[in-house]
Amino acid sequence: MEQGTSVFPVRWLFYGKDIMKRLKRELSYVVFLIPSLLLFGFCVVYPFLSGIQLAFTDWDGISRTYNFVGADNFTKLLSDKNVLQPIKTTAIYGLTVTALNNVLALFIATTLSKKLKGAAFFKTTFFIPLAISAVLASFVWKYIDSNLISILLGNSLLGKRETVLIGIILISLWNNLGSNIMIYMAGIAGISRDYEEASMIDGANGRQRFFNITVPMLMPSFTICITLTLTASLREFGTVLAATGGGPAGSSQTVAILIYDYMFKYSRAGYAQAISLVFMVFLMVIGLLLTKFFRSKEVEA
Amino acid sequence: MSENRASLGSKLALAVFTAIFLSPFFICILMAVKSKQETSKGILSLPERIHWENFTSAIEKARILLSMKNSILITVCSVIIIVLVAATAAYAIGRRYHNKFYRFYETLLVSSMMLPFQVIMVPVYRMYKELNLLNTRTGAVIMISGLAVAYSTVMMIGFVRGIPLELEEAAQIEGAGRFRIFFSIIFPLLKPILATVATLQFLGVWNEFNVSILLLQKEAIKTIPMQQYVFFGAYGADYNTAFAAAVITMIPVIVIFLILQKQVVAGMTAGAVKG
Numbered sequence: 001m002e003q004g005t006s007v008f009p010v011r012w013l014f015y016g017k018d019i020m021k022r023l024k025r026e027l028s029y030v031v032f033l034i035p036s037l038l039l040f041g042f043c044v045v046y047p048f049l050s051g052i053q054l055a056f057t058d059w060d061g062i063s064r065t066y067n068f069v070g071a072d073n074f075t076k077l078l079s080d081k082n083v084l085q086p087i088k089t090t091a092i093y094g095l096t097v098t099a100l101n102n103v104l105a106l107f108i109a110t111t112l113s114k115k116l117k118g119a120a121f122f123k124t125t126f127f128i129p130l131a132i133s134a135v136l137a138s139f140v141w142k143y144i145d146s147n148l149i150s151i152l153l154g155n156s157l158l159g160k161r162e163t164v165l166i167g168i169i170l171i172s173l174w175n176n177l178g179s180n181i182m183i184y185m186a187g188i189a190g191i192s193r194d195y196e197e198a199s200m201i202d203g204a205n206g207r208q209r210f211f212n213i214t215v216p217m218l219m220p221s222f223t224i225c226i227t228l229t230l231t232a233s234l235r236e237f238g239t240v241l242a243a244t245g246g247g248p249a250g251s252s253q254t255v256a257i258l259i260y261d262y263m264f265k266y267s268r269a270g271y272a273q274a275i276s277l278v279f280m281v282f283l284m285v286i287g288l289l290l291t292k293f294f295r296s297k298e299v300e301a
Numbered sequence: 302m303s304e305n306r307a308s309l310g311s312k313l314a315l316a317v318f319t320a321i322f323l324s325p326f327f328i329c330i331l332m333a334v335k336s337k338q339e340t341s342k343g344i345l346s347l348p349e350r351i352h353w354e355n356f357t358s359a360i361e362k363a364r365i366l367l368s369m370k371n372s373i374l375i376t377v378c379s380v381i382i383i384v385l386v387a388a389t390a391a392y393a394i395g396r397r398y399h400n401k402f403y404r405f406y407e408t409l410l411v412s413s414m415m416l417p418f419q420v421i422m423v424p425v426y427r428m429y430k431e432l433n434l435l436n437t438r439t440g441a442v443i444m445i446s447g448l449a450v451a452y453s454t455v456m457m458i459g460f461v462r463g464i465p466l467e468l469e470e471a472a473q474i475e476g477a478g479r480f481r482i483f484f485s486i487i488f489p490l491l492k493p494i495l496a497t498v499a500t501l502q503f504l505g506v507w508n509e510f511n512v513s514i515l516l517l518q519k520e521a522i523k524t525i526p527m528q529q530y531v532f533f534g535a536y537g538a539d540y541n542t543a544f545a546a547a548v549i550t551m552i553p554v555i556v557i558f559l560i561l562q563k564q565v566v567a568g569m570t571a572g573a574v575k576g
Contacts, residue, residue: 026397028478028479029392029393029396029397029479030393031479032389032390032392032393032479032483033389033390033393033394033403033406035385035386035389035390036386036387036389036390036450036454037406039382039386039443039446039447039450040409040410040413040447040450040451042443042447043421043425043443043444043446043447043448043450044413044416044421044447044448044451045409046424046428047421047424047425047428048416048420048421048424050424050427050428051420051421051423051424054423054424054427059423059427061423061426061427104318107311107314108315108318111307111311111312111314111315112315114306114307115306115307116306116307116312116315122315122319124559124562125319125322125323126318126319126322127558127562127565127566128322128326128555128558128559129322129325130504130558130565131504131508131551131554131555131557131558132508132551132554133507133508133510133525133526133529134508134510134526135508135510135526135529135530135533136526136529136547136550136551137325139529139533139534139543139547140325140328140329140544140547141325142533143328143332143344143540143544144324144325144328144344147343147344148328148344148345174321174322174325179569182565182566182569182570183569183570185570186566186570206308231415234417235417235418235419237418237419237510237511238510238511241514242530242533242534255419256417256419259419259422259423260419260422263422263423263426269423269426269427270423272422272423273423273424276417276419276420276422276423277420279417279419279420280416280417280419280420283415283417284415287415
């Protein structure tokens, strides 16, 4: 096949054909990616990039024009007293929800995984609130809070600065506990019965089995549940907005609500965007640290 | 094996939690069938008869039919778009998994899942204002689908990779094009994961709030959660009507949830089992 003497080696033709064939093959796959690239680019990538630009402007959220103000928004952020309280609120809320949600979900999941009459009924009871929107959950509980809990406890939870977070935490637990119960139950079902039986023969009691077998074997579930609950609760928006709108007197204002307020109430969209970027970096660092921490604790099954 | 039974203490605790979890539903139904006078006697007071008129006034005042129509339209369109766009993308990524470009796109999708909505809230609002997409159902469908595509695609990639390549090669020899291969071989085989993704997204879109409150502010295009936000939040709200509205809107989604519970569990635990 070697056509060495020719100026134009014929094998190039074969390569050319081959390249065309491979290109065509590749294109046949790329076509499938195009809808996703367009949609994802339009809804996520472009807004994200243009958001970085907006964070360096004084856009008010209404007018068509804006001025570039350099890093002003970020330097202002450092000395803004209005930002400190929401950060504190968000941190307290996020940590408490994550701790309570996971402890309760783990307890309920272990109990439901044992031999128990009516387990299917209990399971469904905990899962159903997942189908209810955060808005409706908040309004129903708000009504219960001001018309039943306030009578039982003498005080409404959501109406007082000191207890408002407890109220919102209860709403969030009711609304979201089910998904962690699902994940823990799947994790428990995945633990081989052999481990349990072996430990029973060795004479381990229920508590020893739970802490020495169930907990270490559930590490992948912990990673997912804790990371998911923490990142979701740190960006809590709908529940708080519907339950209190951030009140009373800003005591339940989370960072997500603060950004929303700066955008729509105070018409400082550029500044809101700067806060959201800092917030995002903060969330990503926490997410990565958590994942790293839990991955290092996982045992090979 | 006696140790593997639930202890009395944990059974008791479980009963208490169950009662607390069910109480809001009980109160919703109770409030929905009471008159105003009966309600003023206390939240737990029982009605003498069932006041069906709450439901009819809910349908009129809370404009349930209108918001129901908006919710159904937006949910159905979004779920179809999400499933189609995610399945096609997952097919491309799953089949070209060794290629750096596709892998980079997968990483991009995964990292976008960590992005809080607030980061794109301001720029999305600006973009929609400039494109005159604010207060349109189309605009809402596009944004809601776009934000859900990453998660759905990532869930499907593993499934695509699990489908043996030989199935496609056989069809290829017979001269079938890539589209025919996808829709006649891959798509049907993806059915279990498609059902799971569709169910999860149905619940997510039906209850969607972040995008709706940002983009749907006019009365005529409000979805059910938005309508509830306005109706319950109104000063001096008529609570019996509000709860009747809540019950009407809850029933379809709970029924669907119960029917598709298996899919929901499969979807939510997909990551956990893999570890």
